[in-house]
Structures are given as C-alpha cells and as structure tokens.
Amino acid sequence: MANRMSEDPTSNVGALVLFSGGQDSTACLAWALQQYGRVETVGFDYGQRHAVELKARQKVRRAILRRFADWAPRLGPDHRLNLRAFGAIGETAMTSDRAIEVTERGLPSTFVPGRNLVFLTYAAALADRRGLGVLVGGMCETDFSGYPDCRRDTLDAMQTALNLGMARDFVIETPLMRLTKAQTWALAKGLGGEALVEVTISESHTCYLGDRTMHDWGAGCGTCPACELRARGWGEWVAAGRPALTP
Numbered sequence: 714m715a716n717r718m719s720e721d722p723t724s725n726v727g728a729l730v731l732f733s734g735g736q737d738s739t740a741c742l743a744w745a746l747q748q749y750g751r752v753e754t755v756g757f758d759y760g761q762r763h764a765v766e767l768k769a770r771q772k773v774r775r776a777i778l779r780r781f782a783d784w785a786p787r788l789g790p791d792h793r794l795n796l797r798a799f800g801a802i803g804e805t806a807m808t809s810d811r812a813i814e815v816t817e818r819g820l821p822s823t824f825v826p827g828r829n830l831v832f833l834t835y836a837a838a839l840a841d842r843r844g845l846g847v848l849v850g851g852m853c854e855t856d857f858s859g860y861p862d863c864r865r866d867t868l869d870a871m872q873t874a875l876n877l878g879m880a881r882d883f884v885i886e887t888p889l890m891r892l893t894k895a896q897t898w899a900l901a902k903g904l905g906g907e908a909l910v911e912v913t914i915s916e917s918h919t920c921y922l923g924d925r926t927m928h929d930w931g932a933g934c935g936t937c938p939a940c941e942l943r944a945r946g947w948g949e950w951v952a953a954g955r956p957a958l959t960p
C-alpha cells in the first residue's frame with residue numbers, strides 16, 4: 714500500500730477522531746489537534762433519535778475553526794457514515810422509544826452491543842483510504858457506564874485485530890480512558906483554555922433526550938444518565954477551582 718504510514722516514519726502522521734459532538738469527543742478532537750498535523754473527523758448516523766447530536770458536531774467544528782487559529786489549518790474534512798442497519802439491530806433506548814433504565818446485566822439500556830467495535834472497524838477502513846494512521850476515541854473506563862467495549866483491554870484487542878485484518882499499523886488513542894468527568898473538563902481547559910470550555914458548554918451535546926435547555930455545564934434535560942454524569946463532573950471541577958490538566 715503506497716500510503717502506508719509506517720513506510721515513512723517522518724511522514725506527517727494524521728488522525729481520525731471518532732466525533733459525536735459530545736463533551737468527550739470535543740475534548741478528543743482538541744487533543745488530536747494539539748498532537749497531529751492533520752486531523753479529520755468521522756460521525757456515525759445509526760438512527761439516533763436526535764438530529765441535535767449530529768448538528769452539534771458541525772457547531773463544534775465551526776467554533777474550533779473560528780476560535781483556534783493554531784488548530785484551524787490542521788482540521789480537515791468531516792465524514793459521516795450511515796450505520797442505520799446496525800442501529801436497527803441495537804434496538805435499545807438510544808434508537809427506539811424504550812425508556813432509559815439499567816438492565817438486568819447492569820448496563821444502561823442505551824447500550825448498543827458492540828457499538829464501538831463497529832465504529833472502529835468503519836473508522837479504520839476510512840482512515841486507510843484517507844492515509845490516517847491514528848484513530849482517536851473518547852472511550853473511558855472511569856465513568857461507570859459499564860460499557861464493555863469502552864475498556865482499554867477491548868480496544869487493545871481491537872487494535873490488534875484491525876492491524877492483522879487490514880495489514881496496517883493503526884494506533885487507537887483513548888486520551889480520556891483514565892479520566893473522571895471532572896478531569897475531562899480540566900483537560901479541555903488545559904488544551905484550549907477557557908475558550909474551549911466555553912465551546913464545550915455552548916456547542917457540544919451529550920443529553921440522551923436531545924434537550925437543549927441551558928445549564929452552567931451545557932445543554933440538556935438535566936436528569937438522564939448522560940446529563941447527570943456531565944453535571945456531576947462539572948460540579949466537581951468547579952468545586953476544585955476549575956483546574957487545568959495538561960496532557
């Protein structure tokens with residue numbers, strides 16, 4: 714393969730960020746823009762109930778282009794992939810009208826089985842075509858959501874499978890893996906100062922219900938599990954004096 718990164722270690726390594734437009738993937742996008750000369754984003758339309766999430770992606774990207782002169786030249790195209798057939802299999806609260814609850818397996822009913830494995834497979838195929846060697850995702854072990862496909866062990870196995878199956882040497886980077894939600898706010902400040910904190914509050918979207926009611930910590934219903942995590946993390950970060958975490 715002519716564009717294989719490993720053949721030229723001095724090549725300008727590029728990254729593809731799995732970008733949903735939420736708080737976590739906004740921090741990941743900023744992290745990637747800090748590290749890599751070329752960054753592209755990918756989003757997955759798997760039948761989310763709320764187009765608001767897909768709209769947030771464009772708003773965050775535009776805000777970054779507008780407010781961060783150092784990062785803007787590095788931010789390349791956005792890609793959006795249709796995974797509605799996969800979303801139909803998931804049949805969970807995120808994709809149908811079932812209530813969000815904790816299931817008998819101890820997982821939130823928003824869990825789409827194997828979602829991140831599918832996302833990473835599509836992302837790797839796209840990254841191969843785009844000549845990007847790094848996949849960046851906001852998976853996190855510390856938020857207690859219990860998603861087994863967010864664990865670093867799973868991602869290490871996935872990285873091996875992708876590299877064997879595609880004869881590549883992709884690296885899957887997960888900058889939030891060991892961070893609490895409070896530390897994710899601190900990371901945003903460390904990467905992009907208060908400006909990135911503001912962009913995260915005003916433009917990113919995490920709420921499962923698609924609610925855009927504004928709070929200190931951003932928009933959301935305030936009561937779904939995603940809002941509770943985000944609001945609690947914000948509260949802890951503010952109580953700690955809004956520290957900055959440098960990666």
Ligand code: ZN
Pocket residue numbers: 919920921922923924933934935936937938939940941
């Ligand atoms: Zn909510």
